[in-house]
Amino acid sequence: MKTKKIFDSFNYAFEGIIYTLRTQRNMRIHFIIAILVLFFSIFFDLSKMETIAVFITISLVIVTEMINTSIEATIDLITDKYHELAKIAKNVAAGAVLISAVNSIIVGYIVFFDKLDKLSTIFIHKVRNMPMNIVFVSLLIVIFIAIGIKAYFKEGTPLRGGMPSGHAAVSFSIFIAIAFLSQNTLIITLAFILALLVVQSRIESGIHSLIQVLVGSLLGALITLLIFNLVY
Numbered sequence: 001m002k003t004k005k006i007f008d009s010f011n012y013a014f015e016g017i018i019y020t021l022r023t024q025r026n027m028r029i030h031f032i033i034a035i036l037v038l039f040f041s042i043f044f045d046l047s048k049m050e051t052i053a054v055f056i057t058i059s060l061v062i063v064t065e066m067i068n069t070s071i072e073a074t075i076d077l078i079t080d081k082y083h084e085l086a087k088i089a090k091n092v093a094a095g096a097v098l099i100s101a102v103n104s105i106i107v108g109y110i111v112f113f114d115k116l117d118k119l120s121t122i123f124i125h126k127v128r129n130m131p132m133n134i135v136f137v138s139l140l141i142v143i144f145i146a147i148g149i150k151a152y153f154k155e156g157t158p159l160r161g162g163m164p165s166g167h168a169a170v171s172f173s174i175f176i177a178i179a180f181l182s183q184n185t186l187i188i189t190l191a192f193i194l195a196l197l198v199v200q201s202r203i204e205s206g207i208h209s210l211i212q213v214l215v216g217s218l219l220g221a222l223i224t225l226l227i228f229n230l231v232y
């Protein structure tokens, strides 16, 4: 019962993210930039502190945009008439987004600019030393893209149903990561069986159709393959 409640809370939270993605053009822009920054951060020799700065900065922009959207909805619920306080509330929330966006440009400049010229030499070397980093970054990119496509198709709920299957995408992304990292046929086969079991259980329980899990599996596998091929 408690587990179901926690699951429901996550579902509502994802619905909030998807609602903002669907309705706010700025949120879509933030998401695309976040995916690109995460993807390209693989090729830069980011320190622990720089990685933390990038993650906090991305979160700050997305979170302020969501709070802005929430405040706009609350004001529109209270009044559709012109009101000085409504204007103040919306303008202040929009100001918060602007500050976080300017901050992201400053952080991006500080973290990435002087690394650009070193890009070619660190291209392969650096991620080899940080396989954990690629695994989690590629997993995050797969999750972002799966949520984005779900928002586009407007089917199911964020964690259940819809096109594509997020579980299939994540499990096949992990399968490819294990294949690259282990390079051991037995481990790869076992990981593949686990991924297939995840996919099969989504169909068996009626949450996803065959085509949704196929698209999810291909999406997760191909994106992860692409990222690993670029860095290995």
Ligand SMILES: Nc1ncnc2c1ncn2[C@@H]1O[C@H](COP(=O)(O)OP(=O)(O)OP(=O)(O)O)[C@@H](O)[C@H]1O
Residues within 6 Å of the ligand: 024, 068, 072, 079, 080, 081, 082, 083, 084, 086, 087, 090, 091, 094
């Ligand atoms: N009820 C209102 N009373 C007074 N001014 C308002 C009211 N609603 C909106 N405004 C003004 O219009 C601006 C835009 O408000 P709106 O609700 O259209 O946000 P938006 O254009 O969707 O913003 P965003 O681009 O962040 O999504 C507000 O920042 C505010 O200055």
